[in-house]
Amino acid sequence: MNVLLIEDHFCAREGVANLLKQLFADIQVSEAETIDQGLAIAESVPLSLVLLDVNLPGKDGLIGLKLFRQQFPNLCMVMFSGFDDKDLVLEALGLGAMGFISKNLPRVVFVEALQDVLAGKLYLPVSIINQSGLALNFGRSQLPNRHRTEPQTLGLTVREFEVLAAVVQGKSNKLIARQLGIQEQTVKNHLRPVFLKLGVVRRTELLVKVFEMGVVFGRPEVGNNKL
Template sequence: MNILLIDDHFCAREGVACLLKQIYPDAQVFEAESFAAGLAIARVQTLHLVLLDLQLPDRSGLDGLTELKQVFPDLCVVMFSGVEDRDVVFQALKSGAMGFVVKTVSRQAFVEALRDVLSGKVYLPAAMAGKPSVAASSDDSMSGIQPKTSPTSLGLTPREFEILRWIACGHTNKSIAKRLNIQEQTVRNHLRPIFQKFGVSRRTELLVKLFEQGIVFGLTGAGL
């Protein structure tokens, strides 16, 4: 696996690069101190993951994200920043990021974030994703999760609404199917009308739409 880390702060970059090598001993980690240098690496290397700082000396991380996704639409890009702002996070999602990791996260949270995005999930800070607490999320039941809206208010069937709740918590089709004891194809069949009803074509767009419409899932006061 090839990982590109774009961050202009030497100490932060070296520390994260060292951590990445510990997590993925067989991975090759490329480092860049500017967006231009990172883009040059991306043009000659086959990359599986890019960690992109939000604030770079030659251009903003969000602008860089947009360019990366234009040139490499299938590239998995995660914003990696000390800034934790809801508007910035969801702007990153709009631009195609698979996740947003705050630099103050614990090692465990960092590992989980990488695991999620590499498996196809969208990763958000827990407070913004409306995820339950660590204790609640370790339980496969929906105990403690109280939706703040109803299926009828969204024009969804009860099953579509249930699937939407799990999507909002970042679960893949496979994970949702396992939790609901249904076939993965059944989940995909339900996703099509959900996407149509919200006027989106992918998960990140759906999460942004939920945020924009003030639709809240998760524990009371937890956020999106």
């Protein structure tokens, strides 16, 4: 498993890199201080995951997230920060981050967060979920843990579930249509019942709801393939 860690503070970067190597026996960690360095690495290294700090010199983490999503739409991106402001977290999700991990997490929770995103789950700070105000129809415990969720469990068709998975990855309707070989209007037609069945009206609400339900879409594709 190849992980790219983009963090400008040397001590923090080295500490996280060493922790990752201790926790995962098969991991290879590439390090970068800036977005441009990270993008250059991603051009040549088949990555499984990018851990991206929010506060970076030059291009910040959100700008970096946009650039990575544009160039590598299938790459699993996770924001990594010392704070978890709700608006910041939801903006990162809207841009396609698969998670937002606090630097202040206990070791065991940090490991679980990484395992979740590598298994195809979203990961969000508990504080954000507590602020979301979204009503749940059922809890996470009613869905299989780390096993791919079946579309019928959510009351969705197979195609609706495929579209939902692409939305969670931060893909636009145009890109989803291209990926699935359908028209952009057809994507919109599939999204309407998804929003209705999950009881949300905006994409950010949809992402939070997916997290709260513990939905698993399957392990993200490994590699930086471009559509």
